[in-house]
Amino acid sequence: MLLNACPSGKKHQGYLIILIFLVSILIKCEDETPVPREYPRISSTDIENISDSGAIFSADLYSLGNEKVIEHGFVWGLYPITGIEQGERIFLGSPQKTGVFNAKIRTTLLEGRDYYVKPFAKTESRFIYGPEAKFISLGSKAPVITGFSPDSAGWSDTISVYGRNFSWLSNEVFLNEVRLAIIKCTDTCIQARIESSVNNIENTVSVSVTGNKATYQKKKLRLIPPSIIDFYPKRSYWKDTITLTGKHIGYITASGNYVSLGSVKCSVSYAYLCDSIVKVIIPQNVNIRFSDVILKLNSFTLKYKDQFELNPPYFTISPKEGTWGSVLTLTGRFNPDKSRSTISFNNTPAVVSSVSETKMSVTVPDLLSDAKSVIKYTVDPFTVVSSDTFSIKPPLIETVTPVSGCYGTIVTIKGRDFGNSPAVSFGVNKPLILSYNDSVINARVPFCSPAVYNIKITNRMLTSEGLSEFTVTEGEWSKIQLASDLIWSESNSYNNSSFGFSVKGKGYLLPIEGYIYSFDPVTNTLNRDVLNSLGSGSSFTVMNDTCYIISNSSIYRFENGFTQIGTINYCRNGVAFSTPGYVYYGLSNDPQYYSTNVRLYKYNLKTGNSTLISNFPGSKYTYPIASQQINNKAYILFNDRSFYEYDPVLNQWNVKQSLPGSSNIYGTCSFVLNNNIYIGCGRNTASGGKIYEEIYSYDIAANNWQLKTTFPGEPRYKTANFVINGKAYIGFGLNSKQETLREINIYDPND
Secondary structure, eight states: OHHHHHHHHHHHHHHHHHHHHHHHHHHHHHHTSOOOOSSOEEEEEEEEEEETTEEEEEEEEEEOOSSOEEEEEEEEESSOOOSGGGSEEEEOOOOSSOEEEEEEEOSSOOTTOEEEEEEEEEESSOEEEOOOEEEEOOOOOOOEEEEEEOSEEOTTOEEEEEEESOOSSOEEEEETTEEOEEEEEOSSEEEEEOOTTOOOSEEOEEEEETTEEEEOOSOOEEEOOOEEEEEEOSEEOTTOEEEEEEESOGGGGSTTOEEEETTEEOEEOGGGOOSSEEEEEOOTTOOSSEEEEEEEETTEEEEEEEEEEEOOOEEEEESSEEOTTOEEEEEEEOOSOGGGOEEEETTEEEEEEEEOSSEEEEEOOTTOOOSEEOEEEEETTEEEEOSSOEEEOOOEEEEEESSEEETTOEEEEEEEOOOSSOEEEETTBOOEEEEEOSSEEEEEOOSOOSEEEEEEEEETTEEOEEOOEEEEEOOSEEEEEOOTTOOOOOOOSSSOOOEEEEETTEEEEEOSSEEEEEEETTTTEEEEEEEEOSOSSOEEEEETTEEEEEEEEEEEEESSSEEEEEEEEEESSOEEEEETTEEEEEOOEETTTTEEOOEEEEEETTTOOEEEEEEOOSOTTOOEEEEEEETTEEEEEETTSOEEEEETTTTEEEEEOOOSOSSOEEEEEEEEETTEEEEEEEEESSTTOOBOOEEEEEETTTTEEEEEEEOOSSOOBSOEEEEETTEEEEEOOBOTTOOBOOEEEEEOTTO
16 A cells, blocks of 8 residues: 555645746746836827917826826926926916816916926926927016005015916016015015115005016005114214114115214214114214214115214323423323314423324423413313323432532433423533433533532423532633624634634634634633734644744734735645744645645745645545644644654655544644644534544554543534643534534643
8 A cells, every 4th residue: 555655646746846836937927017107197298379468388197196196287488397496387286187287378478489398297205297398489468466565664674465477487576666686486476575775655566577567556565764763872972882773774884875973974883783773983073062863874864853962071191290201191082083182281282192082192292381280182172171280390310420520521410300401500500411311311510610519400490309419620621611792703614714823822713704812821811813814724833933824825924913924836725834944835625626736835934935845645535634743743634534744854754543433524623732642523524424522642652542531511623722831722613503612621631
C-alpha cells in the first residue's frame, strides 16, 4: 500500500506547482494595469466674439479627476502664461460637473495687442492648466465702480474701492488727477494709499484699467487735512527741541514743506518723525521774543493758536577774578552764533573766542579800566547782565632773582596776575622790560644810585603786593639821560651814520646833519656846538689830539670847527686811519650796489698829495662798518663780520678772526680801551632784523674775540661813540622802532 501511494503523491505535487506559477503570473499582470489619473483635465481653449467690448473665453473641463476641484477659470496676459500670478484672471467658482465653461471678459484688454489665454482648474493641492490660446484684442470696456470706503481719510490712510472688471495687475486709482499708490487688488476690490500730493478737500474717485477709466459719481472722498494738535514746550532756548503733535503731519520732509517760528524756518529732527509727531530745532537766528508756530504742508499752511516764547539767556562767570587777557568761561544758555553775540565788561567790549548753546569763552579786554565790572551779554532780542561781578586781581610778586645787581643786570620777577601790559619800577626808576607774561617778567635793572629799592608792578590801576626789595649796586655801566627834545638826526640806511670822537679832553657827537654836540666829562654836560657842514657818509681818524675827517672829495681838520686842508680822491662811507704825517682813507662804499671800491689811499699832510698804495684783497661786495687803529695798524670790520688788519709799514692785509655771529650786520659801535678793540650792538641787515646787545672785545695778540659785556639799556644801532679817560661813551642810537634814544651810556671796564 505504501509503495502505490508515492507515485500518486508526486503527481499531485506537480499540479500544485503549476497552479502556483499561474497565480503568480496573474498577480503580476494585474500590477501593470494603468491607474486612472486623480487630477482634472481641460481641453479645447477657444476665443470667441472678439470685439471692442472684450471677448469670450471657453474651454472643456472633460474630467474632474479624483481630487475635489475648488476653483476654475481663465488667466491671460501679454506674454505666454507660466503661472496664475503672471496674468489677469477670472475665477468662476467650484465646477459641479464636467463640460464646456466660458467667461465674458470686458476689461483689461488693450486694443491691437496679442494676448495669451489659459484655462485652469484648482484643487486643494495644485493648479491644472489647459492648452494655451492666442488672439489679437480689439479692446475692452471700462471697469465699473460700485463704491469706496471710508468716506474721508488723510494722507497715508488706505481706501478700498469696490466694483468689477478691475485688473489684478494694472489698476490705476485717482483722487481727482492724483494717482494713488496701489497696495493690493483683485478684479473686484482695490486698496490704495492716499498720497501727500492730494491737496483738495473734495476728491472724485476714479479707476483706470488699460486706458479705460471709470469715475464714481455718487459721492466724493473727503480729505482730512493735516492739523496741529499742540506743541511743547511753549518756552525754551535756542537749539532746543520743540515737539509738534498733530494729524497727518509726517510729510514735513517733502520739498517746500517746513516748520517755522515766525519767518525763520526750523530744521527737522528726522529720528523722531512720524505721521503724528514732528520734532524741530529752535533756530539760532530767531531774533524776536514771541513767534507764531507755522506748519507748511503742501497747499496747507497751519498756524497754531498759541505763540512760542524764546527764553532769555543766562550765565555764571568762572573764574570771578583775573587780569587782562584772562580767558573766562561763562556757563548757562547762549545763542551759538558767535557773530550775533557781543560781550562787554561794564561798557568795555570784549572778544568772544568760542560759544555753544551752554558755554562761552571770553577774553578780559585790554582796554578794561575798571577794577570790578559786570558782564553784559547782548544778542537780539535780549540784553542780560551777570549777577556775578568780575574783579581784576592786583599783581602778586612771589620771587625776585637775583635780589641785587648793577645797571643792566637781568632780573626775573615771578608771581601771578601781572597782566598783558605790566609796568615795573625800582622805586621811581623804570627798567627795560625784555619779556613778560602773566606770571614772569624779565627786565634789566635801570640806571639809578646804589641803594635798596622796592620793586613794584602795576597793571594799570592796581599795584603789586608781596616780596619786592632789590639792591642796586655799582657796576661797569652808567648812564646820562638827555633832554627828550634834544635835536638829533640819524638815518636808518646801511650807510650815512653819525659818529663821535674825542680830542683835548672833550667828546664830540656828529649827527648826519645839524649841530655838533660837545661833551664835558667833568660836568657830564652836553652842549650844542658848531653846525655840521660836512656831507653824510664821513669817516674820521684822530692823531696827536687832532681829528681829521674824510668827507667826499675833501679832507678837514677839526679845531673848534671844520677847516678844509686839502682835496682827495672821492671817498664816502669808507674808512680812515693815520700814522705820523699821513692819513689813510678809502674802501669807499657804493650805497646803490652795496659794493666797495677796493682802493686804499695815503694822504701826505705836508704836501697835500694822495697816493694809491693798496687794493683791498677781500670781496668787493662787502663794505666796512667799523674801523679802529692800534700801534699804527688799522683794524677794519666788514658787514659780513669778516675782520682785517692792515699794516701800513709792510703795506700788507692780514685776515683775522671774524666777529662772532652768522648774519650780516651794520650800525655797530666800536672803540678802543686798554689796547683792545670793542665792537658790539648793531643790527641784522635783513628787513626788520634783530638788534644786538652783545659787545665783544678783540685781543690782538691772541687773535680772538670774547663776549666782554652786554649793553645794559634798550638794544640799539647807529650810535655815536668816543673814549675819554679810559671810559667809552656810547651816545644816541636807534631802537627797533627807529626811534632816537636820547641818552649816553658810559662803559668803564675798570669798575
